[in-house]
Amino acid sequence: MATRKTPETAAVDGANVSKDDLLKYYREMLLIRRFEEKAGQLYGMGLIGGFCHLYIGQEAVVVGLEAAAKEGDKRVTSYRDHGHMLACGMDPKGVMAELTGREGGYSRGKGGSMHMFSKEKHFYGGHGIVGAQVPIGAGLAFSDKYKGNDNVTFAYFGDGAANQGQVYETYNMAELWSLPVVFVIENNQYAMGTSVKRSTKSTTLFGRGVAFGIPGEQVDGMDVLAVKAAGEKAVAHCRAGNGPYILEMMTYRYRGHSMSDPAKYRTREEVQKIREERDAIEHVRELLISGGHATEDDLKAIDKEIKATVSDAAEFSKESPEPALSELWTDIYA
Amino acid sequence: MTGTIVKSNERKLTIARSMAEALAQEMRIDPTVFVMGEDIGTLGGIYGNTRGLIEEFGPERVRDTPISETGFIGAAVGAAQDGMRPVVELMFVDFFGVCFDAIYNLMAKNIYFSGGHLKVPMVLMTSTGGGYSDGGQHSQCLYGTFAHLPGMKVVAPSNAYDAKGLMTAALRDDSPVVYMYHKGLQGMGWLGTEPGATVHVPEDSYTVEIGKAKVVREGRDVTIVSLGIGVHHALKAADTLAQQNVSAEVVDLRSLVPLDRDTIRASVAKTGRLIVVDEDYHSFGVSAEVIASVVEHDLSVLKAAPVRVAYPDVPIPYARVMEQFCLPNPAKIVAAWAQMAA
Ligand SMILES: Cc1ncc(C[n+]2csc(CCOP(=O)(O)OP(=O)(O)O)c2C)c(N)n1
Ligand SMILES: [Mg+2]
Numbered sequence: 001m002a003t004r005k006t007p008e009t010a011a012v013d014g015a016n017v018s019k020d021d022l023l024k025y026y027r028e029m030l031l032i033r034r035f036e037e038k039a040g041q042l043y044g045m046g047l048i049g050g051f052c053h054l055y056i057g058q059e060a061v062v063v064g065l066e067a068a069a070k071e072g073d074k075r076v077t078s079y080r081d082h083g084h085m086l087a088c089g090m091d092p093k094g095v096m097a098e099l100t101g102r103e104g105g106y107s108r109g110k111g112g113s114m115h116m117f118s119k120e121k122h123f124y125g126g127h128g129i130v131g132a133q134v135p136i137g138a139g140l141a142f143s144d145k146y147k148g149n150d151n152v153t154f155a156y157f158g159d160g161a162a163n164q165g166q167v168y169e170t171y172n173m174a175e176l177w178s179l180p181v182v183f184v185i186e187n188n189q190y191a192m193g194t195s196v197k198r199s200t201k202s203t204t205l206f207g208r209g210v211a212f213g214i215p216g217e218q219v220d221g222m223d224v225l226a227v228k229a230a231g232e233k234a235v236a237h238c239r240a241g242n243g244p245y246i247l248e249m250m251t252y253r254y255r256g257h258s259m260s261d262p263a264k265y266r267t268r269e270e271v272q273k274i275r276e277e278r279d280a281i282e283h284v285r286e287l288l289i290s291g292g293h294a295t296e297d298d299l300k301a302i303d304k305e306i307k308a309t310v311s312d313a314a315e316f317s318k319e320s321p322e323p324a325l326s327e328l329w330t331d332i333y334a
Numbered sequence: 335m336t337g338t339i340v341k342s343n344e345r346k347l348t349i350a351r352s353m354a355e356a357l358a359q360e361m362r363i364d365p366t367v368f369v370m371g372e373d374i375g376t377l378g379g380i381y382g383n384t385r386g387l388i389e390e391f392g393p394e395r396v397r398d399t400p401i402s403e404t405g406f407i408g409a410a411v412g413a414a415q416d417g418m419r420p421v422v423e424l425m426f427v428d429f430f431g432v433c434f435d436a437i438y439n440l441m442a443k444n445i446y447f448s449g450g451h452l453k454v455p456m457v458l459m460t461s462t463g464g465g466y467s468d469g470g471q472h473s474q475c476l477y478g479t480f481a482h483l484p485g486m487k488v489v490a491p492s493n494a495y496d497a498k499g500l501m502t503a504a505l506r507d508d509s510p511v512v513y514m515y516h517k518g519l520q521g522m523g524w525l526g527t528e529p530g531a532t533v534h535v536p537e538d539s540y541t542v543e544i545g546k547a548k549v550v551r552e553g554r555d556v557t558i559v560s561l562g563i564g565v566h567h568a569l570k571a572a573d574t575l576a577q578q579n580v581s582a583e584v585v586d587l588r589s590l591v592p593l594d595r596d597t598i599r600a601s602v603a604k605t606g607r608l609i610v611v612d613e614d615y616h617s618f619g620v621s622a623e624v625i626a627s628v629v630e631h632d633l634s635v636l637k638a639a640p641v642r643v644a645y646p647d648v649p650i651p652y653a654r655v656m657e658q659f660c661l662p663n664p665a666k667i668v669a670a671w672a673q674m675a676a
Contacts, residue, residue: 048467049466049467049468049652049654050466050467050468050469050472050652051468051472098652101467101652101653101654101655101656102653107652109651109652109653109656110470110649110651110652110653110656111469111470111652112467112468112469112652112653113469113652114469114471114472115469115470115471115652127471128428128469128471128472129428129429129431129432129471130401130429131401131432132432160400160401161401163400163401163402164401164402164432165402165404165405166432191372191400191401192372192373192377192380193373193376193377194372194373194398194400198398199398199400199401200400260524260525262377264376264377265376265377322653322654322655323651323653323655323656325655325656325659327656328646328648328651328656328659328660329646329648332648332649
């Protein structure tokens, strides 16, 4: 596991980041966390169905990478997608209302937690089949390359998904065709109840790119500044026409795989230790306070503001009407 | 449900536990049986159907796999061709898209392609069904998709007695068997379950013959044919119809391939009316096949046009109101009768 204060990341720690940026990352990560906590509550109240996979613990990954993206860049991910949608600027109301299956949801109640899209924000889902989003990412990147723009696609997938064959078919084509795609492996150490150690003998997952000629690196995915720095490097590689890049984000999910996780595969102490020692939001909070960029009161005000945004989203998701049954037969074909 | 008389002190099992028991009993007597799948070892399967196996048989015979369905299902075909008896789990039937080549081009065809030289004695178990708002990639049944393709047997139990017997039969079969269990019958507390699926299960090993349907309720006026959870809807509808002095016969298919057309025909010959209940998509599926079995054979037995109660031909929506509207239920079966009798 990469540790937070490597010499490489220390350079950006505090030094190369503005106060405004730090506050922005803090705010964005906090929004995801509070949103997910609220989703967990609504699930408990029976307002959200299915399994519902929360992103709590992994916030720094999407927030750091979005900080490295520009307008026009695309993203595609798995079912653990709420954080990605919020980070790319989708409306928390529309996301929450999709979770409750309402008309005001991004997919008007047809998709649910795992299936949302926003053309406006270049978010291409939300996919329930493990690994299936990876070739989609290559296709998005192909489309941009063909059109001759310099957009980059972020294709996110998990450590478990890294064992799907279609990932490697995609790696090969992406490098062969020099596609501008950043493969982001969110290595949160577990695929449902199976730890990485029990599913592969590879010591790193990014290292598998070597076989295809794709460069990559492991990144402390709990450090938003390290993530951003690595993201900028990867994006520059892609934009310059050098083909794909792999980022293996070492991260951790605090909650169960989904809302119905028996949690027998790891100890409470393991989770607690990471929360205490590596939490991404706490890390930025410390940088803000110790660097004199914000006072406790400033941060409290942000907390309050975010709480309000999230409770507005929750209210909206309860009040938005249920979809009309006649809608069942629309949108099947374009 | 099972037709056996249940004494009050007899044990009842959930389908999940009866599947695990059948697996364990076969593993004790046949060292070639082994189990592979995602989280089927330490976790015991997300639907509980392999619980306890790793403790008894160890990780060599109860293997957690990486998320590599094409790889491990293809590997099971290889091992089966070499005399092993693999049991593989595809966690949700919806995921078949990732690995269907191994299933229908290899598992289902290699006996034939070898001119009978090879056997492929493997069991593919997979969960089906929705009703709990899991969206369109985690709620399908796809019975017809599997049953359509020659070369694999397909079973779908509605209760724990059949679940154990069909599993034992599948494990002893030299052909590949797709074992489709409905999530809503598994007896998993967190998912919500149909209590009627949890029935008396004898401790000793036994088989339920693959390819034999069962009349689970006798009647005179209408035959309701179904499988899996639909059987429970049919039985509830039959109760309601009984209050209206309509006597409904309920046929539990139990196997889709081979399909027990004789039992279906005999029942419809008696009642003259047919309703087919299927949680799979309406068109091109099991419901059409059941109806065809009757009309191709003898149109004259029918007093009314058969009716299907099946899932509309739309991708399964997430929103609870929409999904519940689409699913078969007892009220829809009663309404189908009304339509038929009118
Ligand atoms: C093809 C396929 N196989 C299995 C599953 C069931 N499944 C859903 S998530 C998951 C674990 C994935 O783990 P990982 O890729 O590490 O992502 P994480 O959940 O940790 O974000 C599994 C096995 C699935 N949805 N699709
Ligand atoms: Mg993971």
